[in-house]
Amino acid sequence: MARPVKVLILQFASIGDVVLTSPVVRCLKQQLPNADVHFCTKRDYQPIIAHNPHIAERHYLDGSLVALIRQLRAQQFDYVIDLQNTFVTDLIKTALGTRSYSVEKQSLRQWLYVRWKVNALPDHHIVDRYLATVQPLGIEDDGRGLDYFIPYKDDIETNWLPATHQNDFVAYAIGGRHMTRRLPVLRMIELCLKINYPIVLLGDKDDRKAGEEIVQALGSKQIYNACGHFNLNQSASLLQQARLVFSHDTGLMHIAAAFRKKIYSIWGSTTPQFGFYPYKTAHVRLETSGLGCRPCSSTGTDNCPMKHFNCMNSLPFDFDIKELRTKKKNF
Known part of the structure; x- marks a missing residue:
């Protein structure tokens, strides 16, 4: 052999x-x-x-x-x-x-x-x-996109979630390696109001505080803060089950792309032009255009160099979430 x-x-x-x-x-x-x-x-x-x-x-x-x-x-x-x-x-x-x-x-x-x-x-x-x-x-692109493999033990059962989120939910990955790749918490709350649907917040233990602020503002009927509660593969399982995914420019966005989820990707100091946008899946890019200071980094920074953080603070939420249009739920 x-x-x-x-x-x-x-x-x-x-x-x-x-x-x-x-x-x-x-x-x-x-x-x-x-x-x-x-x-x-x-x-x-x-x-x-x-x-x-x-x-x-x-x-x-x-x-x-x-x-x-x-x-x-x-x-x-x-x-x-x-x-x-x-x-x-x-x-x-x-x-x-x-x-x-x-x-x-x-x-x-x-x-x-x-x-x-x-x-x-x-x-x-x-x-x-x-x-x-x-x-x-001699390797060629087979056109099949990304892979992500979840072990059986990390598949999330629907009854692990609150009753309000067991049948249908939107996932929102609120984390990001650097501050300038994340919406401020008040703007996250504004975005969740715009979505107006049961939302599972995903992130690690460092994102949990921001998640709790969102829950306090909007209530647990709409928001389930899963940040820090699940490991990476379990978070991937929740992405796989979500109706839609909202995500900052972060790793969970790419995991969602592996499951061919529709992604609303949120961009601050970085831009999709660096080549890290959702791969081979339907997506909408949410970004503030026309800013002379953007991009200020290819990877993100811990503070806005211009102090105003307009790339996130001025990001318009005037998009239409067509996938939820006939399924709106008021809270």
Whole structure:
């Protein structure tokens, strides 16, 4: 029997970035003859890849890069696919001494867009750039979008939710890695009033306080604050069951895209032009156009550099939620 072709994928950046690599994982496994696909990421992102059937083995950075490199060397990979292309991944590739392919970075173009508002970025989603990285191996986009695999133990039963939310709800992912990628709480409340439907708020324990403020303003009949109550895969299960998803520019938005949910994506200091908008799913982009200060960052910041935060404070909520038009519920 022929020896497996061992391929290592590197991606340490974020929840969303790891989710966005899933088409590369699938296409490598299904299109590269006799491929064993290994994945290397941070331990925090283990739930995202733990149940992906296309991955043969998983490797985690637990603190010691030297120990990780030693572990990876023992595998004797045939190819390394670097989907992050940073100093750390360069160190790993150099240490392994294996033929590697790295995603094309757009650092200069991103800088021009942020610093001088000159948008020379290609009109491509980041997934397209990920897939272009493996084209030299004969891998083509299969057009099937993102994958996300939820283990049975993390499937949320409807009776785990309040009675008001068991039959139908809208999910709203209120988190975001940086402040300038999240609506202020008062504007979140305004958005929830606009939605006017049972809403499940999703996020981690750091988002729980904001969720409680929304519940206090609008009541538990409309709002269920699930932030911090469920793990990542359980939150994914709730996204899968939601009628619609509202989300800031965050990892849960990409998980929702994996389930082909209709997404209303909310943009502040960052913009969809960086290539991280919902992939291969219906979506509406909510953003404040015409601001000379936007984007102020490609990843978000912890404070508005201009102090006014107009990208979120002035974001219009004049859109029509057609999917709820005949199902409005007043609270």
